[in-house]
Every structure is written in structure tokens, then in C-alpha cells.
Amino acid sequence: MAIASVSALGLSGRGLPSFNAPEEPWPDQLVKRIPSSLYACAIELGLLGFIGTLCNASGLQTVSALQGGIFLSFINVFTPTVSSFAGATEKERNVPSSIWIGSASALAVSAFALIPDDAQGSEAFSLSGALDTILTPGALLLLGAALSFSSAKVRLGAHLGAQDPEFLAVTRLVVQFLFALIGFLALDEPEAVGAAVNGFLHTGSSSSSSSGLADGQTNGLFAGAAAWASSVSSRQATLIVVSAIASGTGATWLQAQGQRQVPATEAQLIYSLTPIFSALWAFLLLNEPISLHETAGGAGLIIVAYLTVGGGGRKQAER
Numbered sequence: 001m002a003i004a005s006v007s008a009l010g011l012s013g014r015g016l017p018s019f020n021a022p023e024e025p026w027p028d029q030l031v032k033r034i035p036s037s038l039y040a041c042a043i044e045l046g047l048l049g050f051i052g053t054l055c056n057a058s059g060l061q062t063v064s065a066l067q068g069g070i071f072l073s074f075i076n077v078f079t080p081t082v083s084s085f086a087g088a089t090e091k092e093r094n095v096p097s098s099i100w101i102g103s104a105s106a107l108a109v110s111a112f113a114l115i116p117d118d119a120q121g122s123e124a125f126s127l128s129g130a131l132d133t134i135l136t137p138g139a140l141l142l143l144g145a146a147l148s149f150s151s152a153k154v155r156l157g158a159h160l161g162a163q164d165p166e167f168l169a170v171t172r173l174v175v176q177f178l179f180a181l182i183g184f185l186a187l188d189e190p191e192a193v194g195a196a197v198n199g200f201l202h203t204g205s206s207s208s209s210s211s212g213l214a215d216g217q218t219n220g221l222f223a224g225a226a227a228w229a230s231s232v233s234s235r236q237a238t239l240i241v242v243s244a245i246a247s248g249t250g251a252t253w254l255q256a257q258g259q260r261q262v263p264a265t266e267a268q269l270i271y272s273l274t275p276i277f278s279a280l281w282a283f284l285l286l287n288e289p290i291s292l293h294e295t296a297g298g299a300g301l302i303i304v305a306y307l308t309v310g311g312g313g314r315k316q317a318e319r
Contacts, residue, residue, distance in 0.1 A: 001248035002177035004241075005170040008249060034088045034162050038171060041159040045152055045168075046175030050183065052148030053176075059141030069275070071142035073110035076103040078150035079268035086151065088158030092263060099265045102308030106272035109304060113275055113297020150268070156256065157264035165256035173252055269305045276301060 035041055060068050080095040080103050087093040159168060232240075259267050276298040282288040 001244045001252070002174045004245045004249040005173045005252070008253075009166060009170050034158055036162060038163055038167060039175075041163055041168060042171035042175045044155055045159070045172040046179055048148050048152040048155065049172065049176045050179035052145045052152065053180075054183065055141045055145035055148065059138045059145060062138035063136070063142060068138075068142055070111045071139055072146050073107045073272075074143060074146040075150050076106040076110070076268060076272050078147050079103065079153055080265045082147075082151050083154045083263075083265050086154055086158075087264075088161065092154075092158065092265075095265050098308055099269070102269050102304050103265075103272075105304045105308075106269060106301060109297050109300040110272065110275055112300070113294050153259070153268060153271075154264040157259045157262075157267070160256065160260040165260050166253065169249075169252045169256040173249065266308075269308050273298075273301050273305055 035044075056072070059071070063071070080099050084093055084095050156168075262270070275294070279288075279290050279294050279298065283290050
């Protein structure tokens with residue numbers, strides 16, 4: 001995603017963002033809740049994106065897809081909650097009651113859409129069953145992912161008031177990549193990371209033992225990367241590239257452009273339509289049938305989003 005976003009920005013002729021120093025003193029920026037430095041904004045969004053992605057991937061290893069979808073649907077409730085205290089302006093923090101009602105309704109409809117058609121009796125109330133396991137590690141990780149993604153949406157809306165959406169989208173993905181790289185190396189190659197940090201702290205020292213990565217450690221890192229690359233099939237490589245460009249760079253750029261005009265709380269109600277597109281892609285690409293619950297839930301999500309964002313909810317928010 002980082003490579004694709006930088007390449008796209010370079011081909012557009014706009015050039016890369018400049019490393020400008022903050023235009024205001026940091027205390028003033030903290031009071032306004034909007035850093036004037038593009039890179040301070042990108043670091044915040046990149047860290048939230050990295051934490052959310054890591055928690056999401058880790059949680060889905062131990063939680064079923066049905067429960068995982070329900071827990072991630074808490075984004076619909078977390079977004080207005082985060083906006084009420086982390087919004088940059090008074091307008092962002094003043095969440096209309098229609099948004100709260102719509103967010104809770106979208107959460108309930110999402111849970112209903114995930115119920116299997118053959119569920120009977122207590123099995124049909126899968127939301128209550130999922131809440132019974134809310135203290136399991138997988139569930140807590142998914143709730144953490146939902147909170148991180150919600151916070152990123154709210155803060156993105158705040159930063160777009162002062163930042164260029166294309167530059168912010170690109171630097172956000174680059175920073176998120178750096179966080180992911182550092183996290184991976186810290187987990188997979190802790191000795192190499194320790195040696196690199198030690199070398200950085202002792203730069204200029206005459207001691208050869210403090211020079212950083214040894215030749216053997218460097219060769220081991222390159223050998224591991226080469227072994228991974230050689231194990232990736234052409235089909236897997238194609239899927240990685242398409243995913244990075246379409247659902248990564250493309251989605252991040254479109255989100256930055258859209259949220260410049262739509263508040264985060266309203267944007268989340270639009271994002272709540274994601275299960276509908278997931279069902280359509282699964283049907284078209286994987287030949288997975290769309291269940292009656294998914295059809296009814298999808299219709300309900302459209303109605304909730306329209307009533308909250310496109311109908312009376314927007315009028316209430318404007319008042």
C-alpha cells in the first residue's frame with residue numbers, strides 16, 4: 001500500500017510532501033486538537049491503523065467469523081462515542097441523537113444479518129451469545145480493532161480540515177508500513193532489532209561490538225526475506241498487489257476525499273453498508289449464496305443509513 005500510494009502520487013505530478021516544521025507551538029496545537037504538522041497527523045493515523053489491523057488479524061484467529069463480524073460492528077457505536085470527546089471542534093463533539101440511534105440500529109441489523117438461516121431458538125440470538133464471550137482474548141482484540149478503526153475515522157475527519165487529503169493519505173500509509181515493519185522485526189527478529197538499536201545509541205563509539213547489526217544477522221534477515229519471497233506463488237503475489245492497490249491505496253484515498261466533506265459520525269453510518277458489499281463480492285467471486293438474513297439485514301442497513309444520514313438525521317444535525 002505504501003509503495004503504491006507513493007508511486008501514484010509521484011505519477012500525478014504533485015510531488016512528495018515536504019518535511020515542514022510545525023507552524024505553531026505544540027501547546028497551541030494540542031489545545032486546538034489539530035497538529036499543523038502533516039507528519040504528526042500521519043503518525044497518529046498510522047499508529048491507529050496499525051493497531052487496528054494487528055488486533056483484527058490476531059482476534060480472527062480465535063473467534064468465529066460470525067462473532068467476529070458482530071464485534072467489529074461495534075465500530076457503529078464506538079465512532080460517535082469517540083467523536084463526542086476526541087472531535088476537534090465543538091460541532092464534531094456534539095453528536096446528534098439521530099446518529100446515536102442510527103449507529104445502535106446499524107449494530108443490531110448487522111448482528112441480525114450474520115445469523116444463519118437455519119438457526120433456531122436461542123441460536124437465533126447470536127448477539128447475546130457473543131456478548132457472553134466478550135472477555136475472551138479474541139473478542140477483546142476485535143473490540144480493540146473496532147475502537148482503533150473508529151478513532152482513526154474521527155481523527156481523520158479532524159485532520160482533513162487543515163491537511164491535503166492526498167498527502168495525508170500517502171504519509172499515513174507510509175507511516176503505517178513503518179510501524180508494521182518495526183513491529184514485525186521486534187517480534188520475529190528481536191536480537192537483530194536489539195543490535196540495531198544498540199548500534200544507533202553507540203554511533204561514533206570506537207568499540208566494534210557496538211556497531212549495530214553483525215554480518216551474520218544482516219545476512220540472516222536478507223535470507224529470511226528471500227525465502228519468504230520465493231515461497232509466494234504468482235497468484236498470491238497478484239492478490240497481494242490487487243489488494244494493496246484497490247482495498248488499500250484506493251480505499252484510503254477515497255476515504256480521505258470523502259471525509260473532507262462528510263463528518264466522521266455520518267461517514268460511519270455509510271461504512272455500515274460494508275456487509276452488503278462483502279456479501280455481493282462473496283457471491284460474485286466465491287459463488288457463496290446470500291442468505292435470507294443477509295438480504296433482510298442489507299435492506300435494513302440501507303434504510304438506517306438513509307434515514308440517519310440522507311434524511312431526517314442530516315436535517316437535525318444541521319439544526
